[in-house]
Structures are given as structure tokens and as C-alpha cells.
Amino acid sequence: MIDAHETERRLAEHCQASQHRVSPFHCAYNYTSRGPELRGIDAGFQPAVMEVLGWYWEDLHANRQIDFEMILRFAHELISTVPSIAILLSQMFRFVLIDEYQDTKEIQYDIVAHIMRAGVGRTNAFVVGDANQAIFGSLGGYAIAQAQFAADCGAPFTAKSLSVNYRSSERIVGYFSNYHVMPAAISAEGKDRLFPSKITYDHVTEARDLEDALIGLLRYNIETAGIAPREICIVGPQWIPLAVVTRRLVAALPEYSFDGPGIAPFARNIDNFFYKLARLALTEPSPQLYVRRLRWAGEVIAEMEHAGVSVKNISRKSLLRTCNSIEIGEDDGLTYLDLFFDELFFQLGLELADYPNLAEHREMFVGDSQKRIESLERGGLQGITDIAMFRRVFASRSGITISTIHQVKGAEFDAVISFALLQGMVPNSNDAHVDSANKLLYVICSRARKNLHLISETGRVNWRGDPYNPTDVLAAYPFAYDPIPDEEA
């Protein structure tokens, strides 16, 4: 099973053999029940891209490997060609629960529909989500219509709606309701419903002064409004600019700490064996972490067994003890991990070369992490290789969260500060549809319980040198914003 980074590396290799300047970017594809579909590629260019993908699939086949899309493809192929599979699954499962249905792909809906049809009334489904938050359309996710899914499943569905919001104040709910693409009446009924929320919109700050504006808002929320740093989130569209902003904020506000998946110095590939092992290598034994580390140790042992290691003498506790006993005096995060992995294998009496699957995982983990560090450094982030930065990835959240819009989905904070709300970034220029902008703004604004601060900084230019303007739907919303706290002072 190869991960997204390895897919890109292999595609880059095959693209070199193409005579049509195909790049890995063009090769992003979704499997549907009708076969593979490319994402936003002109019809005339499609044969050239499909040629490269053909080589890529042959290459994977020759190495007995699959990528994520192929899991869906083969699951679908099996379930639609071997009827007993769907019948068996429908007998095993009385309920199929789907969360975030708006991010579900056609092939996934079709897999469920096969099971439901085979169940002829035995299997029920509970499908929940929010069509207003469908921001993974570019990856093939969409909110299926109720009638369509009912027809596909051969089963009637009863629609119910959640109209009560327990998270945000009335003022916040009133504000983000503007960005609904599906009509919905929502009322605020949580404990903060009457909170006198500040909702501000700054469209005058220049990009070069962005950090000052962010610092002003952070200080207002922490020092004046009394909000804890871990209850504040800064949201931006892409993680490299976010990392740059973080670096400046870290330097300007040494008294506060910052957390965020976007600033992790190594590849967050949760299926990789060495990522799982890194969790044990980078956390210290402590009573608070004991149960979690025990679970992580269990996952590591299961992966080892899967790779063919004899684990009968390795228990979760003994593995933890061995990990805890390893001491490595090294400040460079990647070197530390490298030495840790070597030492652990040595202590367990294992030779990595005897387990090709694990050796491959190690190569991917180290290669992806190096690439990630290089791109963060190119983005201006220094000190990223330090072991302390590595350790923070698994430390519990205590600082101000920095996140991309797509990563922040599902989370909630007392205060949300969002920048780069610019047409061409939010929404992205590949997907400049007005609904896409509405959904992104809806996701951002509906994360806030109390305060919401939006920024469309001026002076940013695209690769052609043209200036970015504020996101159209945001600029067109005639809302009575509060004065920006700094100006008030």
C-alpha cells in the first residue's frame, strides 16, 4: 500500500518518459463506478495523462502494490462482481453509519448501495453531514441527493435536520448563516448563545503588516477578552504561508506557544510504520500518556506482526520499556529518529533488511520528511529540524492552533482568526465557484464560539503579478462589523 508521497514520486518518474509534458499534478484521479476520472483536465490532454497513469498502474501491479484510490477501486470491483460479498456484509452489519457524507465519493456511495440492496431491508443506514461544509469537492466528495441515494440503495430514507447550534453565540450563528448554500434555519442554544461576540473584518492591512494585525488580535483575545491561548485558532488557506506566519509569531510572542499540524517537521503519514514508531520515540513516559502510549505500542506490534516479525516475546509493556530505555544525545530531529530506529531494531534483535515492507516504510518516512523540511525551510521557517519541534507534534495541545481551512473542519475554538481571504486563495483559483467560497467561509466562521476576526490583507500578488482582491462573497456581505480591537484602543 503506497502513500500519497510515494504516489507522487512514482508519477514524477513516469512523467519524465511522457512526450507531452505531463506532470504529477495533472495525474490526480478519482476512481468512480465507471472507471478512473481525471480532475479538471481538458479532453484533448486526457489521453496523454492517461498514458502516464497506465504506466503507473502497470508499475504498481508489477510490484504488487496499490494506492488509496485502488483500495476503493478493488473494493468496488469485488463487491459488484461477487454477489456473495455484499450479501455477507449485509448479514454481518445491521447498520451502516456514514459521517461527513458531504465528503463522500461516488464510488463509496455505490459500495454502500450494493450492501444495502443485498440486505433487502435487513441493513439500515444512518447518514449525517452538512452540505454547506462540502469543501472536498476537488477530491471527488459531494453531498448526494436523498432521493438519489434512496433509489441507489432500494430503501427509503427519512430526512431529519439539526437546527440547534450548541457551539456559537447568536451573533456568530447569524453571521455565518449568510454563507449557507443549502437553506437552513439554525438557532443558537448553547451556553455562549448570548455572548457579546466581536466579529471584525480587516480589508486594509497590508500583507507586510499582517503579523502585527494578528498579534493585535491575539493580544486582544488573550489579554482583554480572557480567552485561553489553546482556545484560539489562526486559519489560512495553505500551509506554507501559514508556516511563515507562525515563524514570525513565534519570534514576536515568545510568551505564547503555537501548535498545528501544518508546522510538523515530518510527514504526518498515519499509516506508516515509522510514523507510528516516532510517536513512541518522541514522547516521554508519563502517567498522563501511559494509556495512549500503550495503545501506540500495540499498533506498532500489530504492524510488526503484519510485516512477518515474530512478536511472541514482545508485549506492549516490554516494547514501551525498551523504547523508554533508549537514550540518544542528538538535537537534529531526523538524525535522532534514525538513531532511535536503529537502536530499537538492534535491541529487539531484528535486521530491517529481513523485512522489505518495513524497509520500504522507513525509506518513505525519511524521504518524505526530508522533502517536507526542505519545503518548510524554503518557506522561511528556520529551526524546524530541532528535536524540540519534532517532540511538539505529539505533545498535547496547549498553545495557539495554526491550521489550514481543510484541517480545521470539525474543530471548534472560542476565537477564530482567518487571513488571506482573497479571491484566488479562498476559493482557490482552480475552483473559483461562488458556492466554493461560501462553503469555505461557512466552515471557517462556524468554528468560532465567541469571537471571529476575518482579514483580507492587501498587496498580495499572484504568480502573474496581478493583485489579489478580497473574496467576492465576503466583500459583498453588508454586515455591521465591530471595530477592530486595536483601533478601539
Ligand SMILES: Nc1ncnc2c1ncn2[C@@H]1O[C@H](COP(=O)(O)OP(=O)(O)OP(=O)(O)O)[C@@H](O)[C@H]1O
Ligand atoms: N445536546 C447538546 N447539548 C449541549 N451541547 C451540545 C449538544 N450537542 C452538541 N453539543 C456541543 O456543541 C458543539 C458542537 O457539537 P459537534 O461538534 O458534535 O457538532 P457537529 O455537528 O459535528 O459540528 P460541525 O459539523 O460544524 O463541526 C460541541 O461543543 C458539543 O459538545
